[in-house]
Amino acid sequence: MTSARDREHRRGSKKESRAMAAEPLGLPGAREDGGERPSLAASPEPRSARVSRALVRFGVVGVLLLTTLLYLPSLRGGYMADDWFHLVALSQLKEIFTDELNLFTLVNSGDQVVAFKHFGLMPWWTSEEMRIAFYRPIPSILYWAEHRLFGPSPAVAHLIGIGWYVFSVYLVSRVLARFFPERSAMHVLAVLIFALDDAHALNIAWIANRNETIGGSLVLLSLLAWLRYREGRGRYHAPLVALAYVGALLSKESALVLPVFVVAHALVFPAREGEPLPAQPAPPGAPPASSTMPSLWSRLRPHLGLILTLGAISVAFIGLYFGFGHGANSVYYINPLRNPELWAEHFFRSGFYHAVILATGVPLHVLSSTPVHDYPLAALALGAVTLGFWLLAYRWLRSDRPLRFFLLTMLAGQAIVTTSFPDPRNLFLPSIGFAYVVTRVVEEALRRAHAAVPGAPRSAPEARQIRGVRAVLGTMVALHLVLAPVLCQVCVYVVNSFEGRYQTLKESLQAEVDYARLPPDGMQVFFLNWHQREMTAVYGLYLREVLPTGVDDYTPWTENPRLSYVDKLYQGLGAERIHYYSLSFVHGDVEATVIGDRTIELQPKQGHFFPTLFEQLYTTDDAFQVGQTFDTGRFKATIVETGEDGTVKRVRFTFPEPLTSPRYRFLVYDGTRFVRAQLAAPAHASR
Template identity: 30%
Template sequence: MGGLQRMAAILAHPRWPWVAAILGVLLASSSLSTGLVLDDHLHRFAMDAHLRGEGMGAWWDLYSAAEGDEALTRARMDQGLAPWWTAPDLRVRLWRPLSAATHYLDHLAWPGSPWLMHAHGLLWYGALVVGVGALLRRWLGAGWVAGLATLCFAVDDAHALPAGWIAQRNALVGGVLVVATLWAHDRAVRERWRPGAWLAPLLLLLALLAVEASVAALGYLLAHALWLGPDDGRPRRCVRALGALWPYLAVTIAWRIAYDALGHGAQGSGVYLDPVREPGVFLAALPERLAALAWLQLGWPGADGATYPSAGWTLAALTGLGLALVPRLRCDRGLAACVVGGALALVPAAATVPSDRLLVLAGVGGSAAVAGVIAVALQRGPSASPSPSASPSPSPSASPRWPRALAVLLGVPLVAVHLVLAPVSLSTRAGALHERLERPQHDVVHTLPADASLADQELVIVNSPPTFVSAYLWLLRWNTDQALPRRLRVLGSTFGPVIVQRPDARTLVLQPVGGYFGDPFTALARGRARPFAAGDAVALQGWRVEILAVAQGRPTSVRIVFALPLDDPRFRWVAWHRDRFEPFALPAIGHAVALPGAP
């Protein structure tokens, strides 16, 4: 038995998914020492308050940033917890009670042990990998292709945040339940397993209560109906199989009705797009986001705010991948179902800014596609059977050579990215979450004033980088017991230079070069569907913002009028300079200063 045959036998072993799960958990275990990161602190404060009987709202409403309540939003803007450009009807309220329950368990059982919270998440990750392995063995056959796809999934560095960040556990909980849904449905359809008829829809409901992205299960169920349903003649098979999906549609519709009735969903944001509340906004952003997610699934390095190749390159890459898979897809309906289901799973993932952390569910089909390309590359003849032990046939003339040549061409970088670089990156990224996510915010906040007198002053930030989130000032200062300002005023946010004029004692005019809000970070509070117009004004407690000029809905000149003279000692002025906040010297009346942009 040669080396490839021995490896195929290992990958085809029934216990291989457990081995892959252990490997994935070990790689992601570098997160055990990262502690709490950003939103984890917020969740801790919320849970602690609920355990003391002081919490506002229900403990399961943990994933709520804005409720769509204009009065409450205005109060946050007055205090500085939300910037002045926040959409009045901003709603980012996500219903994930099952995931919230896992955090509630953390804070009941081991409240002072973040490493145990991380270990809890790693158990979910291990369960997810085992479940994916079991599902792929059913869909692809109990062979080495399914084992290779499971390995690709287990070591995928796109899982660094879901596996390593406590606040992202919802993706794992939902993933486990979606995979269980698909497994139960497949068994019910192909083996007439009666419990699956009610168990699979119930599991889907639980998945939806864990994370909204679980609606991706419908894409996999549709693909299963088209390629893996009862084989009694294709037209009848499709109709009957599609008709069998009605319980899942009923569950999803009922969940969404309850979701809306309870006030959950998203609106007004340019980051979270709700396809039900704002379908036009979602559809307008869908092509660009789908292209970015496709590149991320292929292994493109990127995260929030990254740039991606053009649409032409995207089409070329996906066409090449599809052509390379042609020999396998012709005889492996399970692979076709996986690939189509994975592609459809990208649609719900596009409801927020593209990031590889969103690819847990799409990654099931993506990993199968990678394994399929490698299978074609290793195939020397017509045998494309999903049977794992089937070694390549020695007769190359029995199938076209060009798909295999293309598969070899694509297979080399796919192996390098998904099987060589990805495991290293998974371990590195999971262990560096604090440095990558919280440390930059902490370093920025650390440059702001922290003396005791700040408690009696309003901190006015003339310009901040878009990556600075004002709410994190309160979060990180609460966490370190440093002084907090009486109020926070962020006048503008941009990476570019800003000209600051002072026409009178109480007024500043800000002119950002290139305009405000041209980045994905400030879009969290206000999306493109809520453009500003010249003459718009926002009146807040103690100051007023007037839009003087706009370009494509983005303010290019803003007048800010304070109720008190700008020199009043109750104000503390700072501005962003290169890489830190520094004290800002107000220009004399009738004069102007130019603030440099971020490097």
């Protein structure tokens, strides 16, 4: 099939007005091996970018193989963070899964928060209004089946995660094929840019976050069914759009953007290739050609039934989702219904971070919680690259109709992900459109370079233009084909290194606690600081799995149908003879001052308490006040001093037993391991 762009080039200027009046959809009909760009593309594709159909297929297969190889190092990684909660739910507290076929509800009531704080599974500063209660039954069922078939095997889990990602890359190739000319090398490049995008790395390396890839794959299946329906491939594709959409919603909440994708496509591409546009009456005195330009309503009307169906599914899902108590609420996971002011405050902030992540691959916010303030030069440079890229894309591609479609999908994705913290994990769907935009910029740069006559004399402006084009090509290659896969490996390495950090924690405790002789009335371990904030989430569940708890059989509580979930927590966890509590997540030195035989005060030597999103995960943006007290049932924490900006500077901890009690262990990280903190008056440094 000849591409729409090539046909337009052959028509010439005599038929330009007719082509503008009957602009095609940009779809390749029934072809599966390539797509077609709309007629408004700036110019014909360079011949060097046209390859055989078999070579395009070989290129896509090559990308899938490269993607697999890129992430094979993650097989060496283990479990981290939420993975341990899923393991406990599948092996001990099975009703977490069986009640709703869902593993993604960590806490959905104030009673659960109180219980988790009592046993150290959440820190003392956790707000009782904090919620993490997502509803994702499809990935949950898949995790359960995997656990039943293979047991707790992180290597198998990582391999399955790689498989899901490779499958999603294949679906992206099928979607993008409809927006590039048939037999286009640019199609392969777009798929490669998506596959190498480091924003996806944590979705593959972190087992518990596989739901992002599963949900994204189902969104792609729904979108692909819609595109085939628009191509006239059969009416059965219309119900497939709705069915896949339901599956996507039951995998990840961000799938709510799918109806926006459908509406955007219907608006931007109002007719299928070779069909006339929906006509509307021309205004009196208007040129005849304007009678073929459709209104927004006439573009949506042919698909109104399907669009309304998707809308009804969305409304029903949102109503049932929140009606049954699902959803999150914290500074980390912002709920726009519970905290609209905080959501609005973070909308543009996270939008800036997400734009930088897509354009440069650099997750700027991981440098600090306030990177623009702390690293102004880096933020300025990355922001300038991001702004420059989009200005260039607008200048070169403003007539590119698929760009308008993908821009709408990216904006829709941004509106969803700002309900959470700025994070590359949530950019799976927006990165599809971004891969298209990057590829089109590269293609346009190649076209401009191809247009230059080798050896011909050039004026100074022409020479500058050629240098600029080469700079664009070099930057795109460096960022998306060199830096991106390197950052993917960095992410995999960091996740794999959690095994070593967990091992440090485990070995330190084994050296400081005699697990063979735990006191009959129990022991409590208190951490004054931490060596890695990222591993603070549910670290207590990890310790329960790898170190003795004093309980060999939990079934009398976990399988007792007369006990509620909270009662099982109190009786099952209460029977354990050791529990762990973080007095801070401070990453560095803390000053510990003994106030009395049962009281100490902690103060970071640099900075303050709760400086990062890892601490704020447990808060709901309520300001801390001097004199405010948190009672966990095992100790009390009282805010003693705050800064002018409201940051917490000093906290007093009061314990029911003397600090010298044999049931207590106070540990501090000394730079290499956790060691016993020497608590004695007068005030002294803990390290």
